[in-house]
Amino acid sequence: MKSYKCQFGNLVFIIRDVKGVWKLDFAWDGKRQRPSMEMKATSENLETIKSEILPDLYLELTGRKVDPIALKIQAPKSPIFADFAERSLALQKHDVEGHVLQAKQQILERDILPYFGSRKINTIEPSEIKEWQNTLAERLSISSIKKYRSVLNHIFDDAWREGKVLENPVLKVKLPKKSNAKVFRTKMLPFSEHEIHLILKNAKGQFRWFLQFSIFSGIRPGEAVALDWSDICFEAKTIDISKTTKRSGNGGYIIGKPKTEASIRMIDMLPQVEEALRAQFLETGLKNQRVFLNRWGEPWNTPDFLNLRFKLLLKNIGTARRNIYNTRHTFASQMLAKKIDIGWISKTMGHENIQITLQTYAKYVPKDSDDRDMFLKGFVTLFVTPKENDGSNADTQGIAG
Numbered sequence: 001m002k003s004y005k006c007q008f009g010n011l012v013f014i015i016r017d018v019k020g021v022w023k024l025d026f027a028w029d030g031k032r033q034r035p036s037m038e039m040k041a042t043s044e045n046l047e048t049i050k051s052e053i054l055p056d057l058y059l060e061l062t063g064r065k066v067d068p069i070a071l072k073i074q075a076p077k078s079p080i081f082a083d084f085a086e087r088s089l090a091l092q093k094h095d096v097e098g099h100v101l102q103a104k105q106q107i108l109e110r111d112i113l114p115y116f117g118s119r120k121i122n123t124i125e126p127s128e129i130k131e132w133q134n135t136l137a138e139r140l141s142i143s144s145i146k147k148y149r150s151v152l153n154h155i156f157d158d159a160w161r162e163g164k165v166l167e168n169p170v171l172k173v174k175l176p177k178k179s180n181a182k183v184f185r186t187k188m189l190p191f192s193e194h195e196i197h198l199i200l201k202n203a204k205g206q207f208r209w210f211l212q213f214s215i216f217s218g219i220r221p222g223e224a225v226a227l228d229w230s231d232i233c234f235e236a237k238t239i240d241i242s243k244t245t246k247r248s249g250n251g252g253y254i255i256g257k258p259k260t261e262a263s264i265r266m267i268d269m270l271p272q273v274e275e276a277l278r279a280q281f282l283e284t285g286l287k288n289q290r291v292f293l294n295r296w297g298e299p300w301n302t303p304d305f306l307n308l309r310f311k312l313l314l315k316n317i318g319t320a321r322r323n324i325y326n327t328r329h330t331f332a333s334q335m336l337a338k339k340i341d342i343g344w345i346s347k348t349m350g351h352e353n354i355q356i357t358l359q360t361y362a363k364y365v366p367k368d369s370d371d372r373d374m375f376l377k378g379f380v381t382l383f384v385t386p387k388e389n390d391g392s393n394a395d396t397q398g399i400a401g
Contacts, residue, residue: 005163006050008058012163015049017041022049027161028061078122078164081155082113088158097246097256107151111136121156122165126172137179146175189322190333190364191215198317206283207309209276210292211327216272218331218349220244221303221324223263226255227291232277237269241350245302253301263350332357336364 004015014025022039025032039045059065085108092101115132116124129152136145153170160168191199196215203211214224219241226243233240244258258264269277280291290299300306303324310324328349335345342365346357358365 003166004046006054007163008054008062011058011061012161013054013057014163014166015046016166022046024049024057025166078120080117081119081121081124082117084121084159084164085113085117085155088155091158092154098254104151107148111148112152121159124169126169129169129173133173133176137176137181139181140179141181142176142179145179149175187322188329188360189320189326190330191319191326193334195319196330198319199313202317203313206280206292207306207313209280209283210306211310212276213273213280214324214327215330216270216276217267218328218335218345219267220263220328220350221306222246223258223350225292225300225303225306228289229281229285229291230289232269232291234269234274234278237274239267239269239273241265241267245300258350260350260352262352265347265350267348329361332361333364336361 003017006013006015011028012026016023016025018041020041022041022045023034025034027033039049055065089101089104089108092104096104112132115135116128132152133145133149136148140148149170153168156165156168156170159165199215200208200212210224213219214221217224217239219239222244223241225245227239227241228243231240231242242257242264243255244263245253246256277291284291284293284297287293287297288299292300294300294305307324311321314321332345332349336342342354342357346354349357351357351360
């Protein structure tokens with residue numbers, strides 16, 4: 001297939017011979033345009049496209065005239081893949097979160113550059129990308145391959161927009177259907193009501209309130225750690241979730257927006273959650289804007305240390321050790337088992353739709369539906385605040401986020 005590149009300012013036109021007919025290929029207003037000019041692929045028609053059609057099209061698109069004599073039609077020059085990939089990634093600096101950019105950089109350096117780095121970008125064939133995916137499939141899950149592929153796809157998409165390649169070869173290769181990798185997933189093991197009793201009975205101080213809050217709110221550990229007292233409204237009995245902890249570009253942790261829009265939500269403050277928060281306010285409410293603090297009175301940057309402490313607690317009480325994220329799974333499983341409205345559960349957990357909730361917790365969904373209020377009335381006295389914390393509600397009656 002013969003092709004030629006013609007650039008007018010930032011607008012790049014690729015002229016292709018497709019089955020003996022000249023066709024244009026260019027990007028405009030964020031969309032790919034591929035009009036056929038119904039002209040035979042001859043040198044005379046190529047000159048007509050250069051001297052008449054492209055200047056008129058450029059004028060129509062931009063409102064600016066161009067001198068046809070100054071234009072040169074040439075075969076696209078191709079940069080080395082590694083050089084272009086690094087520049088492509090750098091251009092995303094202000095488009096994605098720092099931790100996302102860092103993850104993409106690691107994928108590029110570890111699994112893409114060793115395979116394609118030294119090649120000219122326009123010489124990489126779809127068959128080679130398929131071979132690369134098959135290599136990944138020996139050690140990575142399909143979901144991981146999909147992430148790696150998206151990094152490569154973005155690079156080639158940028159290359160196409162700049163006229164460095166005639167087409168994006170990634171789009172011609174399907175994602176593998178299976179992988180040979182052994183995938184180890186963290187098993188979802190919600191706690192039973194008996195285990196919840198044991199956990200809250202043996203957890204001490206702020207750690208107990210953090211766990212009670214987590215179990216009865218369904219909040220993600222990273223979201224809990226990021227909460228400020230201004231997010232808590234005792235009067236309306238609501239919690240505003242709009243932040244979470246995440247990795248920064250330099251390997252540390254920062255407070256930032258959640259990954260999805262659905263994760264930004266206002267949730268109901270159940271009685272057990274209110275009890276935990278009022279007790280926690282006596283611990284940290286006058287010390288810091290953040291709700292949960294470490295033993296030195298500083299905000300947690302990540303729930304990782306809380307997770308380690310949680311696993312030690314489970315070991316001491318003789319309960320199967322598992323990740324602290326299972327407090328969230330416990331909320332979902334308990335609510336579903338009690339026949340609480342699936343729509344309310346999904347919204348509270350920050351799922352994008354009910355299908356995600358159903359797919360994740362299908363085996364806990366009861367056959368019949370029931371009213372949430374009936375459950376809450378029967379569940380409100382499940383746990384009793386320890387005597388040393390009695391009266392905490394009276395001291396915090398005026399607090400409102």
